[in-house]
Amino acid sequence: MPTAFFKTLLHSPPLLTPNSTHRMKISTPITALAMLATMTIASPTSVDLAARACTTISPSIIDVLDSANPDSPSPGQHFSLARFATEHTKISALTFTGIPNDATGCMLAIDIPVLTHPIAQGANQADIWSTDPWDSTSLPxxxxxxxxxxxxxxxxxxxxxxxxxxxxxxxxxxxxxTLSWVALLSTWQTTLGTVDFLNSISGGNPIGFSLVYNC
Known part of the structure; x- marks a missing residue:
C-alpha cells in the first residue's frame, strides 16, 4: 500500500458519530452545573462569618458566710474570705440566676484591674468549688x-x-x-489570710466575678 495513504490516515481528524456529538453537547452544561454547585457550597455565607457577642453578667448574690454569725446570711455584692492558721472564719458563696434557656458556653470569670492597694493580705490562694444551686429563697x-x-x-x-x-x-x-460556686482560702496555707473587695464588673475597671456565655 502506498506510503502516502498511511500518512493521510495518521493525520486525519477523528470521525464523529451522531452519538459522540450528542454526548459532547450535553456534557458541557452538566459539568458547568457541577462546578457551580461546588463553588456555592464552598463559599462562606454572611451568617458563617458573623461573630457572636459574649454576654457578661454579675453574680445575682454574693453571700458571705461568717463563723461569727453562723445562722445569718449576708447577701449583697461584697466578697470576703478569711482564715486563721488552722481554720476558716469567712467564705463566700456566689450564685447566678435567671440564665436564659438558650445560653451556651457558660464560664465563670474573674477580673482584677490595676490596683493601687492590694485586696488580699497574707495567705491569698483560694479554692473555687461548684455547688448545688441556690437563690434568694434559700440563702446559705x-x-x-x-x-x-x-x-x-x-x-x-x-x-x-x-x-x-x-x-x-x-x-x-x-x-x-442557676449556677453557683463557693470560694474559700486553701487549707494548705498555715498563715493568716484575708481577701476583701466589692464585686463590680460595670465600667472601665471591672473587679471580681462574672458569668460569661454565648461567645
Whole structure:
C-alpha cells in the first residue's frame, strides 16, 4: 500500500458519530452545573462569618458566710474570705440566676484591674468549688452551707499592687438556669489570710466575678 495513504490516515481528524456529538453537547452544561454547585457550597455565607457577642453578667448574690454569725446570711455584692492558721472564719458563696434557656458556653470569670492597694493580705490562694444551686429563697449560712460538688480551680488574689488588669476564666459549666460556686482560702496555707473587695464588673475597671456565655 502506498506510503502516502498511511500518512493521510495518521493525520486525519477523528470521525464523529451522531452519538459522540450528542454526548459532547450535553456534557458541557452538566459539568458547568457541577462546578457551580461546588463553588456555592464552598463559599462562606454572611451568617458563617458573623461573630457572636459574649454576654457578661454579675453574680445575682454574693453571700458571705461568717463563723461569727453562723445562722445569718449576708447577701449583697461584697466578697470576703478569711482564715486563721488552722481554720476558716469567712467564705463566700456566689450564685447566678435567671440564665436564659438558650445560653451556651457558660464560664465563670474573674477580673482584677490595676490596683493601687492590694485586696488580699497574707495567705491569698483560694479554692473555687461548684455547688448545688441556690437563690434568694434559700440563702446559705455558715451552718447551712451549699453542698460542694467539685473543686474547679484555684486562684491567687493579688496581695500587692498591680500594674495591669487581668481577666481569668476559672471554670466552664453546662447550661442551667442557676449556677453557683463557693470560694474559700486553701487549707494548705498555715498563715493568716484575708481577701476583701466589692464585686463590680460595670465600667472601665471591672473587679471580681462574672458569668460569661454565648461567645
Amino acid at each position: 449560712t455558715w451552718n447551712n452551707q451549699p453542698k460542694r460538688r467539685e473543686m474547679v480551680e484555684t486562684y491567687q488574689f493579688p496581695n500587692t499592687q498591680t500594674s495591669s488588669p487581668t481577666h481569668t476564666i476559672l471554670a466552664s459549666n453546662t447550661f442551667s438556669s
